[in-house]
Amino acid sequence: MYTREISFGGKTLSLETGRLAKQADGAVVVRMGDTMVLVTACADAHPRENVDFLPLTCDYKENTYASGRIPGGFFKREGKPPEKEVLTSRLIDRPIRPLFPDGWRNESQIIALVISADEQNDSDVLAITGASAALALSSIPQTRTIAGVRVGHVDGDFVINPTYEQRKRSTLDLLVAGSKDGLVMVEAGAREVPEEQMVQALDRAHAAIKDLVAGIDALAAQAGKSKRVPAPKREIAPALRKEVEAAVLGPLSDAMRIKDKLENYATVDKVLNEYIAGLSDEDPERKADSKSVAKGLKEQILRDEILERGRRLDGRKFDEIRNITIEVGALPRAHGSCVFQRGETQALVTATLGTADDQQKVESVDGEVWKRFMLHYNFPPFSVGEVKFLRGPGRREIGHGALAERALAPMMPAEEVFPYTVRVVSDILESNGSSSMATICGGSLSMMDAGVPLKAPVAGMAMGLVMNEETGKFAVLSDIAGAEDHYGDMDFKVAGTATGITALQMDIKVSGVTMEIMRNALEQARKGRLHILEKMQETLAQSRNDVSRHAPRIVTIRIPVDKIRDVIGPGGKMIRSIIERTGVKIDVEDDGRVNVASADEASAAKAIGIIQELTATPELNKTYMGKVQRITDFGAFIEIMAGVDGLLHVSEIAHYRVKEVRDELKEGDQVMVKVINIDPSGKVRLSRKALIAPPEGAQGKPAEVGKGEGR
Numbered sequence: 001m002y003t004r005e006i007s008f009g010g011k012t013l014s015l016e017t018g019r020l021a022k023q024a025d026g027a028v029v030v031r032m033g034d035t036m037v038l039v040t041a042c043a044d045a046h047p048r049e050n051v052d053f054l055p056l057t058c059d060y061k062e063n064t065y066a067s068g069r070i071p072g073g074f075f076k077r078e079g080k081p082p083e084k085e086v087l088t089s090r091l092i093d094r095p096i097r098p099l100f101p102d103g104w105r106n107e108s109q110i111i112a113l114v115i116s117a118d119e120q121n122d123s124d125v126l127a128i129t130g131a132s133a134a135l136a137l138s139s140i141p142q143t144r145t146i147a148g149v150r151v152g153h154v155d156g157d158f159v160i161n162p163t164y165e166q167r168k169r170s171t172l173d174l175l176v177a178g179s180k181d182g183l184v185m186v187e188a189g190a191r192e193v194p195e196e197q198m199v200q201a202l203d204r205a206h207a208a209i210k211d212l213v214a215g216i217d218a219l220a221a222q223a224g225k226s227k228r229v230p231a232p233k234r235e236i237a238p239a240l241r242k243e244v245e246a247a248v249l250g251p252l253s254d255a256m257r258i259k260d261k262l263e264n265y266a267t268v269d270k271v272l273n274e275y276i277a278g279l280s281d282e283d284p285e286r287k288a289d290s291k292s293v294a295k296g297l298k299e300q301i302l303r304d305e306i307l308e309r310g311r312r313l314d315g316r317k318f319d320e321i322r323n324i325t326i327e328v329g330a331l332p333r334a335h336g337s338c339v340f341q342r343g344e345t346q347a348l349v350t351a352t353l354g355t356a357d358d359q360q361k362v363e364s365v366d367g368e369v370w371k372r373f374m375l376h377y378n379f380p381p382f383s384v385g386e387v388k389f390l391r392g393p394g395r396r397e398i399g400h401g402a403l404a405e406r407a408l409a410p411m412m413p414a415e416e417v418f419p420y421t422v423r424v425v426s427d428i429l430e431s432n433g434s435s436s437m438a439t440i441c442g443g444s445l446s447m448m449d450a451g452v453p454l455k456a457p458v459a460g461m462a463m464g465l466v467m468n469e470e471t472g473k474f475a476v477l478s479d480i481a482g483a484e485d486h487y488g489d490m491d492f493k494v495a496g497t498a499t500g501i502t503a504l505q506m507d508i509k510v511s512g513v514t515m516e517i518m519r520n521a522l523e524q525a526r527k528g529r530l531h532i533l534e535k536m537q538e539t540l541a542q543s544r545n546d547v548s549r550h551a552p553r554i555v556t557i558r559i560p561v562d563k564i565r566d567v568i569g570p571g572g573k574m575i576r577s578i579i580e581r582t583g584v585k586i587d588v589e590d591d592g593r594v595n596v597a598s599a600d601e602a603s604a605a606k607a608i609g610i611i612q613e614l615t616a617t618p619e620l621n622k623t624y625m626g627k628v629q630r631i632t633d634f635g636a637f638i639e640i641m642a643g644v645d646g647l648l649h650v651s652e653i654a655h656y657r658v659k660e661v662r663d664e665l666k667e668g669d670q671v672m673v674k675v676i677n678i679d680p681s682g683k684v685r686l687s688r689k690a691l692i693a694p695p696e697g698a699q700g701k702p703a704e705v706g707k708g709e710g711r
Contacts, residue, residue, distance in 0.1 A: 093186075105230075326535065340441050350424070379431070380427065445536055464489075582609075648665075
């Protein structure tokens with residue numbers, strides 16, 4: 001067994017191998033505090049035949065026993081992966097996938113199991129570091145070692161791997177993976193963080209990553225296995241390359257400059273298919289090489305057009321954004337809706353308002369939370385002209401939806417201001433570049449159309465990078481199209497308000513991305529974001545003053561905390577009675593807030609009246625119509641409101657001396673009384689005579705006047 005402790009960014013992380021999962025090709029337990037993740041790496045002994053991709057699977061699993069909990073539900077067993085497991089699996093896959101050498105076609109798998117979880121340290125970032133460490137210890141070849149860290153900004157300082165408590169106070173939640181040479185992946189949520197502060201956070205993250213990578217390499221040198229050698233890639237003769245280029249380069253370049261996506265793709269396929277059809281079958285190896293060179297020319301054409309000719313294939317400038325059209329209120333019955341079109345990417349985004357009953361319960365190894373804002377992203381096959389089975393959301397859909405949700409969540413109004421549950425759904429109807437960013441723009445506008453008082457509108461911009469690592473020449477592209485995303489060196493999505501960044505996602509395929517390039521990309525993204533925000537403002541400058549007439553009306557009132565039990569009643573009897581009588585929904589919070597939701601204003605008003613009557617407290621010098629509940633020798637107890645009695649002392653019944661209380665009052669009588677005193681314990685003193693004018697010069701008992709007024 002080998003163990004290594006690594007100090008980084010003021011924290012200590014330990015790696016252990018050789019004790020658990022010894023039959024895995026590579027296995028490591030990553031520990032910080034009492035949070036432990038077991039990560040394994042395995043690969044088949046032989047490569048898969050006839051595949052031209054890397055067959056890699058990454059899975060992350062949280063076991064509830066890790067935190068001493070039993071799963072909810074009927075089966076009491078972990079089932080369908082929750083959203084966090086899916087997103088963390090993606091976080092592992094994205095930086096790990098580029099580590100495998102070209103030509104590696106062996107089925108490979110990374111599995112991360114959370115086996116212990118404290119209430120301080122998140123396991124997702126440990127799983128990324130563990131995946132790289134497991135690969136480094138295994139016989140599976142990799143081009144370099146990476147590690148992952150989280151950066152927060154708490155009380156004006158950057159914190160590496162902040163605790164859960166610190167993350168609640170942080171304005172930044174930045175997760176970064178990288179090697180000793182540079183960053184390879186960034187995922188961030190933020191509260192309008194300025195671009196320069198984001199660059200500083202990335203710099204701090206890279207410094208911590210270097211320490212972790214050094215520790216992993218040291219452990220691998222001590223306990224790692226010798227690496228397998230992938231099958232060498234067959235070299236293609238230079239003469240054949242020139243021959244293929246001479247035949248295909250011209251018509252293929254013309255086809256790739258066609259602006260319409262479907263026509264572009266169809267023409268490109270036609271050029272390639274016609275060339276391949278003309279190849280001889282007598283030499284299968286030469287034909288396969290020719291096909292490979294011809295298809296590889298697409299990337300060469302795009303990169304040469306940008307780096308050598310200084311222009312993009314669709315004729316746009318590097319910072320030019322495609323035409324934007326926006327329509328809000330497109331759907332008559334939806335509470336809020338928007339059709340957002342940018343170039344050939346179109347998103348139909350809707351916002352639906354609900355009550356507290358519609359909140360989503362999220363159960364994880366860390367405990368249970370309730371979500372009042374949800375965003376769901378759908379990518380039907382017709383959006384790219386394809387025919388596929390229509391199934392539930394995959395990892396990509398869940399990831400894109402989570403990115404958009406992270407971008408919009410900081411701008412949601414507080415529950416005290418806007419007590420609605422909000423669900424946003426984005427259906428992508430057309431796609432040619434960054435549908436997740438269109439979702440953010442459409443989501444912001446659909447909520448504003450629904451009357452959600454957002455703190456500020458949010459827009460998203462997809463950036464790209466094309467770079468020659470040998471010369472250092474690069475170009476940063478705004479609003480990338482599909483081909484630029486596929487063949488470029490960086491996919492860089494930035495969302496935020498006019499003030500700052502709220503979400504960031506980046507995947508880097510090259511190692512030479514400097515902080516200066518990052519600054520340029522962030523600044524260019526900021527300018528593009530401001531342009532899109534201006535277009536959004538032209539359509540809808542601010543949130544509607546009121547919610548849709550089809551949405552439930554929620555009225556919030558406050559009651560004393562000690563009166564909550566009166567509204568709920570024993571076993572919930574009272575609140576159920578109010579709901580049955582009025583047909584409304586009622587949600588009572590622990591701080592005394594009561595939300596009454598109904599599509600009918602009269603029903604809501606009736607329910608509020610009942611609640612106010614149940615929770616009212618007597619006020620000094622206020623007059624009430626009360627009911628005589630009990631008579632004693634020294635006075636009568638009058639119920640002036642539900643559950644509240646006051647003492648009407650015999651001396652306060654009339655202006656004359658009352659010998660017998662029963663001569664003046666009877667149980668059940670309705671009596672108008674005034675509150676004359678409320679002592680610190682809450683006891684109420686009442687007066688009837690304070691509301692009766694004393695008879696002038698009267699010496700005897702004005703029986704008729706007194707009794708008439710009292711009843």
